Amino acid sequence: KMADATFFGAGFTAMKISNFIGIGRTPEERTRYNASRPLAVLGGVSAAEIRFLQMARGPYAKTQLCWSWLSEFTTREHLA
Numbered sequence: 001k002m003a004d005a006t007f008f009g010a011g012f013t014a015m016k017i018s019n020f021i022g023i024g025r026t027p028e029e030r031t032r033y034n035a036s037r038p039l040a041v042l043g044g045v046s047a048a049e050i051r052f053l054q055m056a057r058g059p060y061a062k063t064q065l066c067w068s069w070l071s072e073f074t075t076r077e078h079l080a
Contacts, residue, residue: 018024025033049069056062 024030052065053062056065
């Protein structure tokens with residue numbers, strides 16, 4: 001609900017138009033938006049994993065890192 005109230009209020013149309021013409025959110029706005037929409041993770045996320053995700057450069061590197069962790073987990077559980 002917080003995301004709806006904060007980001008889909010009166011400025012929603014202005015935000016859509018600015019995104020359409022190529023003006024995205026500022027880093028602060030992006031942080032607030034992402035913090036208002038937490039992603040549920042089975043087992044949680046460790047401090048080391050957060051640090052690795054922050055060090056990864058770019059969205060594809062972050063995705064590959066998560067995929068690697070998921071593959072490792074799946075293999076470990078299959079062999080157990």
